[in-house]
Amino acid sequence: PKLTSISKMFLAMFFGSFLSGAAVLVVNDIYNNRKPSIGASLLSALKRYVSLFVILAIVTFLFYFLTKFSNLGLFKYFMSGHTRLLFLKPQIWLGPILLFLNFIIALLIQAVFVYAIPFLLIGRKSLFKSIISGCAFFRRFLIPTLLLVGLPMLVYFPIIFIGLNNIFIINKIFPEMILVISIFGIVLNSLFIDPIITISTTLLYLQRSEK
Numbered sequence: 001p002k003l004t005s006i007s008k009m010f011l012a013m014f015f016g017s018f019l020s021g022a023a024v025l026v027v028n029d030i031y032n033n034r035k036p037s038i039g040a041s042l043l044s045a046l047k048r049y050v051s052l053f054v055i056l057a058i059v060t061f062l063f064y065f066l067t068k069f070s071n072l073g074l075f076k077y078f079m080s081g082h083t084r085l086l087f088l089k090p091q092i093w094l095g096p097i098l099l100f101l102n103f104i105i106a107l108l109i110q111a112v113f114v115y116a117i118p119f120l121l122i123g124r125k126s127l128f129k130s131i132i133s134g135c136a137f138f139r140r141f142l143i144p145t146l147l148l149v150g151l152p153m154l155v156y157f158p159i160i161f162i163g164l165n166n167i168f169i170i171n172k173i174f175p176e177m178i179l180v181i182s183i184f185g186i187v188l189n190s191l192f193i194d195p196i197i198t199i200s201t202t203l204l205y206l207q208r209s210e211k
Contacts, residue, residue: 003182004182004185004186007186008186008189009060009064011186011190012056012059012060013053013056013057013060014053016056016190016194017049017052017053017055017056017057018042018045018046018049018052018053019045020052020056020117020194020198021044021045021048021049021052021117021120021121022038022041022042022044022045023041023195023198023199023202024117024118024121024122024198024202025040025041025044025045025121025122026038026041027198027199027202027203027206028118028121028122028202028206029041031203031206044121045121048120048121051120051126051127051130052117052120054127055113055116055117055120055127055130055131058113058131059109059110059113062109063105063106063109066105066109067102067105067106070098070101070102070105071098071102074093074094074098075094078090078093078094103153103157106153107146107149107150107153110149110153110197111138111145111146111149111150112134112135112138113131113134113135114134114138114145114149114197114201115133115134115135115137115138115145115201115205116130116131116133116134116135117130117134117198118134118201118202118205118206119133119134119137119205122202122205122206122209123209137205137208140208141204141208144204145201145204148197148200148201148204149197149201152192152193152196152197152200153193153197155188155192155193156185156188156189156193159181159184159185159188
């Protein structure tokens with residue numbers, strides 16, 4: 001599981017940023033009735049690779065540190081001798097509530113920064129202006145963006161839930177099953193969840209920007 005977490009961070013920053021940029025440009029070509037060129041889109045994304053990398057690095061590190069902060073905060077609270085928090089036991093806080101909290105953190109971070117890449121590549125803004133404009137766009141279309149980002153992310157919920165029961169899987173099934181689940185989670189995230197979020201939010205950006 002630790003190796004999976006590190007590999008996901010690595011893939012997101014070094015490859016996910018580049019491929020997300022290319023995907024945004026392909027969607028833009030299709031939306032404007034132009035024949036999409038994957039090669040040209042990849043080349044254009046490569047030219048802005050540093051900016052794309054910075055955007056995904058910000059998203060990745062924000063998620064990592066905020067979830068670490070919430071996880072460690074709860075662990076230290078209960079390890080210090082407290083038996084309840086808001087009338088709930090540690091099993092509830094460190095189980096379903098922590099799972100839900102991490103999901104909300106991931107949802108909000110991705111939603112806030114999801115329009116930075118369209119503004120960078122389609123709007124041709126600078127890195128700083130793309131991030132600011134993306135945040136402003138998210139604020140204007142808060143509910144649609146949360147739905148477009150959150151609904152696909154719900155598909156990943158079972159993988160997260162299984163991850164909370166690693167010990168049970170190791171004891172009741174076989175230890176290598178953890179590796180199978182980890183690989184499946186990476187494939188699901190890379191080939192289903194991320195593409196749907198990228199395509200849907202780029203289309204919303206194009207529609208609203210046009211108006």
